[in-house]
Amino acid sequence: MTERLREDLDTFAEEHGYTGRSEVIREACQSLLEEYQEADYxxxxxxxxxxxxxxxxxxxxxxxxxxxxxxxxxxxxxxxxxxxxxxxxxxxxxxxxxxxxxxxxxxxxxxxxxxxxxxxxxxxxxxxxxxxxxxxxxx
CATH class of the missing domain: 3.30.70.1150 (ACT-like. Chain A, domain 2)
Incomplete structure (x- = not known):
């Protein structure tokens, strides 16, 4: 993970009330997995x-x-x-x-x-x- 991405994650976490970047990453991973599990098509x-x-x-x-x-x-x-x-x-x-x-x-x-x-x-x-x-x- 690039330093810029880590910094962006930390800033995002702080601005949106997350406890830290790991919580942001966990939520993003869950969203990505759910996205690929959708069976609409x-x-x-x-x-x-x-x-x-x-x-x-x-x-x-x-x-x-x-x-x-x-x-x-x-x-x-x-x-x-x-x-x-x-x-x-x-x-x-x-x-x-x-x-x-x-x-x-x-x-x-x-x-x-x-x-x-x-x-x-x-x-x-x-x-x-x-x-x-x-x-x-x-x-």
Whole structure:
């Protein structure tokens, strides 16, 4: 865990009435586990937008994003990379269509690219008669 993340956790804990960073981490872990246990879209084909934000000029993270694009290319419908103004950071945006569990795997892979990557996403079911799941390739 980076020093900045520890400091941010300590500040967050203090500002929001937590006893310390371990309580914040425990609650965050519980929320993450619950998020992945939700079965609203289980066995459904979904469309997800996944946004990853990370520091500017981070070649290792950019390389990892490229690897992720190749690893999941069968389900990525769209991808863009943009730099924020004044080199404040980079934004990688993915649109993914696949089975819900495969989308969760993709999101976990993006989150795991680097501890400094911030990831947000939305998921909606794909409407239509074809409900067969499209697998994301792990090759």
């Amino acid at each position: 289980e066995d459904q084909r979904v469309l997800a937008t996944v946004t990853a934000v990370f520091g500017y000029d981070e070649p290792e993270i950019e390389r990892r994003m490229m690897d992720i694009r190749h690893e999941f290319e069968g389900s990525i419908r769209s991808n863009s990379h943009n730099c924020l103004r004044e080199n404040a950071g980079c934004v990688e945006t993915f649109v993914v269509e696949a089975a819900y569990q495969d989308v969760l795997h993709f999101i976990g892979t993006v989150r795991g690219a680097d501890e400094s990557v911030s990831v947000e996403y939305t998921v909606v079911p794909v409407n239509g008669n074809d409900t067969a799941a499209s697998d994301i390739s792990d090759s």
